[in-house]
Amino acid sequence: MLNVIIFSLVGGVFSLVGGILLLQNKKTANGLAKYATPFAAGVLLAAAFTDLLPEAMHEGEPRDVLVATLCGLLGFFFLERYLRFFHHHHEHGKNNRTSSPLIIIGDTLHNALDGIAIGAAFLVSPGTGIVAAVAVAAHEIPQEIGDFGLLLKNGMDKSKVIWVNVLSALATTVTAVITYAIGDSDSSFIPYLLAITAGFFIYIAASDIIPEIHESLDHRKKDIRPWLLLAGALLIMIVSPIAHDYIDANHNHDHSELTHDEEEHNEQDHNHEHEEEDEHDEHEHDDHNEEENHHDHDH
Numbered sequence: 001m002l003n004v005i006i007f008s009l010v011g012g013v014f015s016l017v018g019g020i021l022l023l024q025n026k027k028t029a030n031g032l033a034k035y036a037t038p039f040a041a042g043v044l045l046a047a048a049f050t051d052l053l054p055e056a057m058h059e060g061e062p063r064d065v066l067v068a069t070l071c072g073l074l075g076f077f078f079l080e081r082y083l084r085f086f087h088h089h090h091e092h093g094k095n096n097r098t099s100s101p102l103i104i105i106g107d108t109l110h111n112a113l114d115g116i117a118i119g120a121a122f123l124v125s126p127g128t129g130i131v132a133a134v135a136v137a138a139h140e141i142p143q144e145i146g147d148f149g150l151l152l153k154n155g156m157d158k159s160k161v162i163w164v165n166v167l168s169a170l171a172t173t174v175t176a177v178i179t180y181a182i183g184d185s186d187s188s189f190i191p192y193l194l195a196i197t198a199g200f201f202i203y204i205a206a207s208d209i210i211p212e213i214h215e216s217l218d219h220r221k222k223d224i225r226p227w228l229l230l231a232g233a234l235l236i237m238i239v240s241p242i243a244h245d246y247i248d249a250n251h252n253h254d255h256s257e258l259t260h261d262e263e264e265h266n267e268q269d270h271n272h273e274h275e276e277e278d279e280h281d282e283h284e285h286d287d288h289n290e291e292e293n294h295h296d297h298d299h
Helices: 002-012 013-025 024-059 062-080 100-124 124-152 158-183 191-217 223-299
Strands: none
Touching: 002 013, 002 100, 002 124, 002 158, 002 191, 013 024, 013 124, 013 158, 024 062, 024 100, 024 124, 024 191, 024 223, 062 191, 100 124, 100 191, 124 158, 124 191, 124 223, 158 191, 191 223
């Protein structure tokens, strides 16, 4: 549970660094968003295809897993289609009229979904959870720059913008902990929750971020964003096996030791109960002999 809390905070609150940077230096923040966004797309795609989906198919029926992935993709499409305030990486131009409350609601809902993704991933293994948290953090940094920019444009005070976004980011931790706690008691839905998360990641990268890269292409300048997308994917493809080989191995080792200690404790309790039963039987046997001796004496 501690890992879930720590890494969900990384995925949620840590991502606010981009927005806070915007308050200090708008030009630097916008540059960070420009280059962090394609990197995040690569991270999201690699996390979905090389970690979440393989884990989901290992635990559940492949066809059902793919159907759940499609549902996650379509579900996010309809959320973005009919709740336009729900998701954005930039300020959407100067004519944006989205109100501050709607921006905050959309960001909080988005953060809550991120938390479900992280909690579900940790239910599979710590390695998968860390990969999901890294993917969420990479995606949320440019996302939060857009949120900060919109709220500032709507006239909200800088200090209030920070506190509102911090509270909104905590939704990631809350839903991550709840998802993890529920999953401990019922793990049958985990592979399908992972698949929905994969669909969520694929949609963000393929329909939102990548088209943005194509639309803003300037042939007169050298564009490194496609290579940043590739770098993000390669990072996860490198980090994921390491996370599983070392972190999961240590986790399983600790779990095995704990299980062994519990077995020894149960065996000791069983032996103690058996000894008490033997002592009880001996006591009853002694009482029976005393009664017989007393009866013979009376006779």
